[in-house]
Amino acid sequence: MTVHGRRGIPARPAPGAAFAEAVGLRVRLGEREVLAGVDLSARAGEVLALVGPNGAGKSTLLAALSADLPAAEGLVRIDGRPEGDWAAPELALRRSVLPQSTQMSFPFPVADVVRMGRAPWAGTPLADSDVEAVAAAMAATEVAGFAARPFSALSGGERARVALARVLAQRAPLLLLDEPTAALDLRHQELVLRICRERAAAGDAVVVVLHDLGLAAAYADRAAVLHEGRIAVDGPPAEVFGGGLLSLVHRQPVEVLPHPRTGVPLAVPVRDGERSSVRADGRSAMRNGHAGLTSA
Structure with missing residues (x-):
């Protein structure tokens, strides 16, 4: 839909709807098959934790769900369509991605880094919400106190929280977070997972790669345990x-x-x-x- 010549916004997913799906997904990196026939869904209103040891395929699966890695076989659907059918600007309205680490070549102020998350909404009716979205994301991640500091001058944990704020400011209904707690202290690990729960309660689909099984058990609705490129089990943590x-x-x-x-x-x-x-x-x-x- 277009309003006054501007791009429209995607409809919010229905509660429990599979907003992102992997079907028979196989991914190869060089000669190695990293994912070997994965079926998985990320549902609106749920936190899905991807857990397993190093090399199991967690980050690769997250990258495939985000359309950053192509499938050798199978497919990934986002918002009901194969991800390849979405133009990049339309895909950015539907999913946001937090990589394991964020690097900046220039000393952008923290507020500007968070504001980058609003770029997909330029030309849409929600562009007018930029200021409020940035402020809310910075408050949620507790980075507003150093909004004017250059990103390059931050500690590793502070950078991780600013990167998460950028993702939250994007306000996409699918959040894909790769080890968002890795550089954080105990307080901020809990903060990040509470934010995940809040976004799920607001109707978003949240997929988070975690090594801390305690955090996964405490905050995730479902956990997919990856083992050698396959999902060994998928279900509520208390059951699996x-x-x-x-x-x-x-x-x-x-x-x-x-x-x-x-x-x-x-x-x-x-x-x-x-x-x-x-x-x-x-x-x-x-x-x-x-x-x-x-x-x-």
């Missing part, structure tokens, strides 16, 4: 985070325990001297003198 599977995928003995107050599953590495108390399925048979502390 089992010690046996996580031990196999990570090649490290893991036990899964319920949080004593919330019941959220906690994945804990088994260290030397502790292995006798862990059953073959990776759950704890005896811990701190109490039997039966196993995850649901």
Whole structure:
């Protein structure tokens, strides 16, 4: 739709609708097949966590969902259409991407970096919302206090939060975030995942690559565990985070325990001297003198 000669805006997805889908997705990097037949959907109103060890294909899957990597086989749909059918400006109205790291060649002020997220909306009816969108994104990520500082003068964690603010300012209904907590302290890790939950509650589809299984269990509606380029399991973390599977995928003995107050599953590495108390399925048979502390 066009209003007064300007580009229109995409309709908001219906709650629970699959806004991004991978169907039979295979991706090759050089001679290596990194993704080997992945089927996955990102739904409006949900946080989907992609978890698994290094090299499992998490970042590659995120890049394929964002249309930054081509599929060797299969397809990716965004907003009901193959991603290749969208022109770049139209795609930018529908999905925003946070890479693992953000580099700037020039010392742009923080406020200008965040404002870059509004570029896709130029020429649309929502261009008038730029000031409010930038201010809200900077407040949410707690970067407004250094809006005038050059991006190049920030710490790694501060840069990560500014990059997230840029993504939030874009206000696309699909957020694709690659390890957004990697450079952050404990407070800001929690802040980022709360923002993910808030965006999902507002109707966005959020896909986030995480290494911290505790964060995934606490904040994600669904978790897809990747293993050697395939999805080993996909479902609510409380149902799919089992010690046996996580031990196999990570090649490290893991036990899964319920949080004593919330019941959220906690994945804990088994260290030397502790292995006798862990059953073959990776759950704890005896811990701190109490039997039966196993995850649901």
